[in-house]
Amino acid sequence: MISTIPTNQMISAILNSIDESIHAVDNNGMTIFYNQVAADHDGVSVDEVLGKHVLEAFPSLTKETSTLLKVLETRQPIIQQPQRFENIKGQFIDTVNTTIPIILDNNLIGAVEIAKDYSTIKTLGEKVLDLQARIKPQIKQGKSKQVHSYTITDILTNDPALMAVKSQVEKVANADSAVLVVGETGTGKELFVQSIHHSSGRSEGPFIAQNCAALPESLLESILFGTTKGSYTGAIDRPGLFELADGGSLFLDELNSMPLELQAKLLRVLEDGVVRRIGDQKTRKVNVRVIAAINESPLDCVQNGIMRPDLYYRLNVFSLFIPPLRERNFDIELLTSHFVEQFNERFSKHVRNVEHTVFELFHQYNWPGNVRELKHTIEHAMIMAEGHTLSVKHLPVQLQHIKKSTETKGIQPLRSAMQEMEISLIKQALLQTNSNIQQAAVLLEIPRQTLQYKIKNLNIIV
Numbered sequence: 001m002i003s004t005i006p007t008n009q010m011i012s013a014i015l016n017s018i019d020e021s022i023h024a025v026d027n028n029g030m031t032i033f034y035n036q037v038a039a040d041h042d043g044v045s046v047d048e049v050l051g052k053h054v055l056e057a058f059p060s061l062t063k064e065t066s067t068l069l070k071v072l073e074t075r076q077p078i079i080q081q082p083q084r085f086e087n088i089k090g091q092f093i094d095t096v097n098t099t100i101p102i103i104l105d106n107n108l109i110g111a112v113e114i115a116k117d118y119s120t121i122k123t124l125g126e127k128v129l130d131l132q133a134r135i136k137p138q139i140k141q142g143k144s145k146q147v148h149s150y151t152i153t154d155i156l157t158n159d160p161a162l163m164a165v166k167s168q169v170e171k172v173a174n175a176d177s178a179v180l181v182v183g184e185t186g187t188g189k190e191l192f193v194q195s196i197h198h199s200s201g202r203s204e205g206p207f208i209a210q211n212c213a214a215l216p217e218s219l220l221e222s223i224l225f226g227t228t229k230g231s232y233t234g235a236i237d238r239p240g241l242f243e244l245a246d247g248g249s250l251f252l253d254e255l256n257s258m259p260l261e262l263q264a265k266l267l268r269v270l271e272d273g274v275v276r277r278i279g280d281q282k283t284r285k286v287n288v289r290v291i292a293a294i295n296e297s298p299l300d301c302v303q304n305g306i307m308r309p310d311l312y313y314r315l316n317v318f319s320l321f322i323p324p325l326r327e328r329n330f331d332i333e334l335l336t337s338h339f340v341e342q343f344n345e346r347f348s349k350h351v352r353n354v355e356h357t358v359f360e361l362f363h364q365y366n367w368p369g370n371v372r373e374l375k376h377t378i379e380h381a382m383i384m385a386e387g388h389t390l391s392v393k394h395l396p397v398q399l400q401h402i403k404k405s406t407e408t409k410g411i412q413p414l415r416s417a418m419q420e421m422e423i424s425l426i427k428q429a430l431l432q433t434n435s436n437i438q439q440a441a442v443l444l445e446i447p448r449q450t451l452q453y454k455i456k457n458l459n460i461i462v
């Protein structure tokens with residue numbers, strides 16, 4: 001059934017129910033839309049702003065300081081500007097604002113500003129920086145211990161491929177170059193990253209971790225590189241994580257979520273060894289080793305345009321690939337016994353054996369959450385277990401039923417397996433030749449026309 005509610009009302013109901021503040025004006029600067037979140041930010045009521053000119057509704061603004069009026073004048077968007085202001089109730093609000101012109105058939109018909117409130121996340125981010133700045137001297141003097149501090153002996157494995165990666169850690173630790181750790185979620189990247197730091201000459205220095213997916217671009221930038229007073233409204237002189245990690249290691253987790261522009265800035269720090277705080281004239285020398293982790297194939301990230309090739313080549317000087325648990329057949333028994341012991345102690349249980357059928361099931365399952373998922377599975381089973389033996393009935397229900405589905409799943413059809421292989425080889429050839437189809441065809445030993453046809457047919461992005 002087609003709705004009879006007018007589109008305008010629908011749109012305004014939607015825009016009023018989202019978390020962002022929205023302020024739209026027509027090409028004369030008159031407010032045509034202003035939602036409740038915006039009113040809460042500004043400490044006014046919607047009626048005081050709706051239908052009024054920006055400068056009438058907000059007398060403290062001028063033609064020069066109003067971003068909406070500026071965008072109407074320049075027709076250029078202003079993207080992700082951090083702003084700090086005190087609202088009428090005296091509260092400080094930190095927002096990230098994006099203001100864009102609204103253009104219809106080449107005519108400017110208005111502008112809209114969308115702002116997200118990051119006050120809480122910013123306060124937390126700053127608290128972390130302050131705490132890190134405070135504990136840094138203690139770390140330097142060897143007084144502070146990391147809460148979760150892993151070394152190479154914590155990485156348990158019987159798998160030949162992973163044992164080979166472990167043996168690379170000692171070598172790479174002392175080479176002091178940047179390292180990229182690649183592995184699916186839960187494979188143990190954090191363990192490897194910390195082990196590299198602890199086995200290196202920097203082990204007495206700070207180890208600082210930052211997840212690149214956790215913060216919006218502008219905040220991540222200020223947290224990594226630091227700020228200077230006046231670089232944006234409310235900004236203060238503050239060192240970034242690069243300065244705080246001086247003499248130690250900086251762990252950039254989920255690097256694939258770092259925006260491309262910031263990746264370029266990161267590359268410059270890696271190349272030159274200097275950082276420039278946002279808004280600062282001068283650069284500062286830093287002695288930091290960057291260890292980055294990503295949870296998808298770096299080649300795919302480059303191919304899909306989410307990782308800069310130059311940064312990839314810079315980090316790829318040394319990469320550690322951690323195989324997923326489903327490929328580490330020897331590890332399932334080892335890790336299971338390890339976690340059983342751990343939870344025996346934690347829950348005061350007395351499990352001594354694990355039924356053979358449990359392992360059969362574990363070997364059939366594909367463990368998308370890898371070691372972390374195995375750990376949680378054992379935790380569940382140990383809570384359920386009563387006697388000395390852990391059996392299938394103690395496992396989470398969904399795992400008890402996977403047997404049937406894996407049995408019926410069988411082998412991947414040859415045609416789709418071949419196609420996957422073909423796509424992967426073509427992508428690699430394109431990457432190696434900087435997307436030069438002629439050269440890629442030579443590498444693949446097929447005619448250029450055939451390659452072109454396959455790229456089109458298989459929907460490969462060049």
Ligand SMILES: Nc1ncnc2c1ncn2[C@@H]1O[C@H](COP(=O)(O)OP(=O)(O)OP(=O)(O)O)[C@@H](O)[C@H]1O
Pocket residue numbers: 154155156157183184185186187188189190191192295371372375
């Ligand atoms: N080889 C191992 N030996 C012992 N414990 C392990 C091993 N690998 C992983 N673990 C345990 O599994 C859990 C997940 O590991 P970790 O946090 O290092 O994964 P990750 O690869 O960083 O995952 P994500 O991408 O989700 O951040 C941790 O509790 C860790 O202690």
Ligand SMILES: [Mg+2]
Pocket residue numbers: 189190253
């Ligand atoms: Mg991790």
